[in-house]
Amino acid sequence: EAQVTQNPRYLITVTGKKLTVTCSQNMNHEYMSWYRQDPGLGLRQIYYSMNVEVTDKGDVPEGYKVSRKEKRNFPLILESPSPNQTSLYFCASSLSFFRSTPDTQYFGPGTRLTVL
Amino acid sequence: GQNIDQPTEMTATEGAIVQINCTYQTSGFNGLFWYQQHAGEAPTFLSYNVLDGLEEKGRFSSFLSRSKGYSYLLLKELQMKDSASYLCAVRLQLPGNTPLVFGKGTRLSVIA
Numbered sequence: 001e002a003q004v005t006q007n008p009r010y011l012i013t014v015t016g017k018k019l020t021v022t023c024s025q026n027m028n029h030e031y032m033s034w035y036r037q038d039p040g041l042g043l044r045q046i047y048y049s050m051n052v053e054v055t056d057k058g059d060v061p062e063g064y065k066v067s068r069k070e071k072r073n074f075p076l077i078l079e080s081p082s083p084n085q086t087s088l089y090f091c092a093s094s095l096s097f098f099r100s101t102p103d104t105q106y107f108g109p110g111t112r113l114t115v116l
Numbered sequence: 117g118q119n120i121d122q123p124t125e126m127t128a129t130e131g132a133i134v135q136i137n138c139t140y141q142t143s144g145f146n147g148l149f150w151y152q153q154h155a156g157e158a159p160t161f162l163s164y165n166v167l168d169g170l171e172e173k174g175r176f177s178s179f180l181s182r183s184k185g186y187s188y189l190l191l192k193e194l195q196m197k198d199s200a201s202y203l204c205a206v207r208l209q210l211p212g213n214t215p216l217v218f219g220k221g222t223r224l225s226v227i228a
């Protein structure tokens with residue numbers, strides 16, 4: 001089954017304790033991205049990747065890191081989490097961002113992160 | 117900066133038609149998406165417009181006017197399961213832009 005998976009789905013942690021949220025897709029998609037969703041603010045892009053070893057900042061990259069060493073995986077790293085990073089995080093992928101066809105993004109199920 | 121506006125909330129009656137508007141002011145427009153998101157779940161793709169006009173897909177239609185920076189999503193024969201948030205998202209040309217910018221979403225409540 002074609003899907004985007006994220007782990008963990010729920011995480012409660014404390015300020016400063018490094019964590020990684022994994023994201024994996026099995027559709028051979030080139031484009032992957034991370035979003036956070038907060039009440040009243042909508043979905044905001046954190047980082048994106050056009051292909052392996054190519055990553056770029058989105059609108060809210062501060063406090064986050066990503067890597068794209070292989071096509072299927074795009075982990076999100078919080079080196080020193082803070083309470084303002086408490087949010088719902090979504091990973092998404094699509095075949096290619098540059099196509100003019102409705103190259104829709106497929107979203108993972110989300111990771112609800114609480115930083116105390 | 118990029119700006120996308122949608123109404124925050126709407127209420128409509130089961131069986132009726134509802135239109136959700138989206139206006140945008142962006143640089144380097146390269147397509148507009150509509151997504152549906154049920155509470156606590158991931159967004160799912162509904163429609164895509166890159167040229168002016170109406171795209172119809174079953175009970176859902178989406179319209180785009182690039183000159184007006186305007187789109188709407190039309191939902192017909194509303195069902196209770198259509199209660200969800202509807203997200204308008206604009207794809208932007210690269211380089212120099214964030215690839216995809218979302219509006220804050222419109223929460224639709226369908227009542228009996």
